[in-house]
Amino acid sequence: MKSLILSAAILTFAVASPARASEELAKKHLCTTCHVVKGTKTIGPAYIDVAKKYAGQKDAETKLAEKVKKGGQGVWGQVPMPPNAAVPEADIKTLVKWVLSTK
DSSP states (O other): OHHHHHHHHHHHHHHHOHHHHHHHHHHHTTGGGTOOSSSSOOSSOOHHHHHHHHTTOTTHHHHHHHHHHHOBOSSSOSSOBOOOTTSOHHHHHHHHHHHHHOO
């Protein structure tokens, strides 16, 4: 019974705060090891900078989802982003949509 109540509370939180839920997803998959939401670039670019760079590009979600999955290098400097093939496709899509929506 406790786990059912806890699950309901978590679901309510996720629905009520999709931005917070997506940030938690980024933490879960260790994205925040190299990225911050906004502020000074750490290893990788801040999410807000990614959102600005790809604003208005119709293929941005697809392009970034591929980069997250397969990794990449050269767009933000010479430090490569490793592939994240173990991250579920649905999580990648959620994360990319969230990153592109940051302001």
